[in-house]
Amino acid sequence: MVYEIQIILFYQRQFTLTSPKHVFQSALPAERGVSRCPVCKCLQSSVAGFVLENPGFSVAKSFFSYRRVRVCTGVSVMEWYAHKTLDNGVFWIQERFYESGNRANIWLIRGSHQDVVIDAGLGLRSLPDYISSKGLLGDDTKRKNPLLAIGTHVHFDHSGGLHQFQQVGVHKAEVDALANGDNFETVTWLSDREIVENPSPGWTARQYRVKAVQPTHILQEGDVINLGDRQLTVLHMPGHSRGSICLHDKDNKMLFSGDVVYDGSMIDWLPYSAIGDYVRSCERLVEMVDKEEVELVMPGHYNTFGAKRLHRLASSYISNAGTCHKVSTCAVKSVASLALRFSNSCSVC
Incomplete structure (x- = not known):
């Protein structure tokens, strides 16, 4: 500000x-x-x-x-975030001054007994304060459980704000990474040029780290998160990361997909990515479309899209995941891992 x-x-x-x-x-x-x-x-x-x-x-x-x-004096909480109200008690929140392809979508879903935040952004300003100040939880918060924040995976652009919440859920495969503040597995990679207005005076990207937080909810395949008037089913979809999940609102045929799928190039060359797992996850997505279980996808990045686009994106990944792709990805993955090791060692210093 x-x-x-x-x-x-x-x-x-x-x-x-x-x-x-x-x-x-x-x-x-x-x-x-x-x-x-x-x-x-x-x-x-x-x-x-x-x-x-x-x-x-x-x-x-x-x-x-x-x-x-x-x-x-830095950017205030109210300035840092912006939101759009969608149908069915869903709010789409973004970090306005994080101008990068890595800027993650933050989804707030209201339920009759439990409200859920899906992914929490970088955590440079208080997301709970913004949600509260904007009145996004309505007037009946005293009757509900504390707001639950779920990370679709622990990469920094999605998990950086999880420490701000009383209740936190991630897949069991990534619990240790979040609890230990493992900034290698969170692939923390942030530059000054991506933050166009600083959150506080003197802030630099070099200082940024994902803060450790002990998850209160350890999620796995098939778990159901009960919001009262709606349920979210946990689908373990590894490939982008080993603990990547989607959350499926079966009744409303909505899929909160994290980075498993979005309308862009899917990333499978990070330290804990696995092409074989990614192919199997995409096959599940294709099957869900064929069974008419999904009509709207709320992705981890970029805009929402429908079932036909989901089918096309998943099918395209499967068809392109051949030997040439695996060889080139292996080389990129090695370089990326070395760069992340070096970057995080320098940040500690």
Whole structure:
């Protein structure tokens, strides 16, 4: 968030300006061109980008002057997230200032006795505070169990905010990774350029880590999460990661697919990816479409889509998962694993 402060200096009067490390003149409109604050990388005008190089200095003027400045204080919770209300008590939440193909969809599903969040984003600002402040849980929260956050898998873009919740569920294959804060298995890979407005002053991507949290709900194939007036069935769909799951709302024929399938290139070259598992998971998806069990997919990334597109995406992966794909993927996987090991060792340092 950027606050504007008006500083007025009167005739022959000396003032001491005490301020944060980085203070700027008021920015001009974005179309006039922008640059970034060298400390917190917040956007500011390149035209009006006069930097007070020594904040906390004494200023003396022999005339009346007026100056408006910008103080970088980070992005508020209410600004960080945005949401869209869908049908059937479903809310689609995203992190506005995380501009990357890795930006995950966050789904909030309201039930008569239990509300569920599916995936929790990076966790740079409080997701529970946003949900509460926006009144997304309605007026009857006292009659319900605490909000349950489920990770479709533990990759950083989906699991970074899970530590903010009292109740957390992940598949049993990835419980240890989340409980230990294993940032290799969470494939933590975040750059400064992807965060276009910093969540707090001085924040850098180098500091970012997925925080350890002990899951309260250890999920496995066939588990049913009872929300009261609707149920979500856990489908273990490994391939993208070893603990990837989909959540199936059978009555409404909705599938919350995480990164098992989305309308883009499916990733099978990460440390715990497995092409053979991915093929079998895609075969299950094709079978679900053939049985008319899915009409709408709520994916982990990008836009929602229907059954025909789901069938096409799953079938395409199966047909392309031949020997050439396996060989090339093996090479990419080795490089990716080395890069992640190096990146996370540097982050610890």
